[in-house]
Amino acid sequence: MTERYIARSSAIAARMLGGEMMIMSAVDSTFFTLNEVATIIWQSADGGTSLSEIVEKVCREFEVEPDSARRDAEQFVDELSRHGILLISDKPIDNPSTRPTEAL
Amino acid sequence: MKQQWNRSSQLCRRAEGPWNASKYEGNELSPAIQTHEVAIEIGGIPVLLRTEDASFRDLLENRYAGFVSRTARPKFEFDVDVGPHGASTDEDLQVKIQAGKWLLWRGDFNSEWDPRAGKGWIRQSANPYSIDSVLRIVHSLILAREGGFLVHSASAIRTGRAFLFSGLSGAGKTTISRLAPSDVTLLTDEISYVRRDGEGYRACGTPFAGELARLGENCSAPVATLFFLEQGPKNQIRPISSADAVRRLLRNILFFADDPDLVKLVFRSALDFVTLVPVRRMTFLPDERVWELVD
Incomplete structure (x- = not known):
């Protein structure tokens, strides 16, 4: 399977509130709230950590089968990338503009 | 040798204040042009509208009666060209920034x-809805930079504190406004004006009326609670999660601009508001007892 790398877009605003990560696309104003697992994926999306490593991290913290976690993570990143919230590449993403615009 | 041009020899110039006064301007060289100035102060932010159309001035002074300021020095000025500029309010509104200037247009104005x-111009027909829309857009843009917003919400002051009742059309904003007892000061039944005020927020009266067709009072108070209105079998206040509160607030904030930076600002304002102000769900029956829950 091709490895994937994910990075947070700069065209978003995000903040943790009441224990939930909230994200808004500055491009199409779509608003998302993330659960705990999705928040780990989001916070790990630094462009340099592969999705496989992120899924391993999720599996260490939650009782979940690796295949199931991988499938859910793939769906999650695909959906956020469709709204321009996450950037996806088959190589590490080294772009300062991908840093989040708000403190996580 | 040509004479040097200076301001005093301009063919026509505008006099400085006093605001709202009708001024005869011009000099021997120019045709007589009478301009009229009306400063409309909403949320403590006066906006000067300047027109050569006396009947439009009268329309402004009547429509915004309690919000016409005779003393405040406006921070923003608009020249309003009233004429046959189209009257369709059905076209989609567009608001964009280009080279530092905001461009606003719809079928009935640009x-x-x-x-x-602090300057701009408006071209529109002699239609009160057009100027109403421009004022809402301009104030929403000003507020976004300050951490505030306009929101679909009735608001009212009771015992020195402001309460907001938010919801889309049909949620009950006008109904709860109509049911307000006599000790309540109504700020608006349709669009609330919310400004950042230290570690909290302040709600200000607006002339943007809904079905009640009554201007709000031109005063303000610190925001005590935001209620999201719902139709229900009894009068009841219930908690709401932060995420749901932010989601509902974002849905009700008036936001017109196609501008990613402003989207981020509005998002931050909504989260700051939910962090600092209690937010609740309110279901109510359409009778005055609902106000027993508000104090």
């Missing part, structure tokens, strides 16, 4: 506004 210079 406008340009330079927020740094």
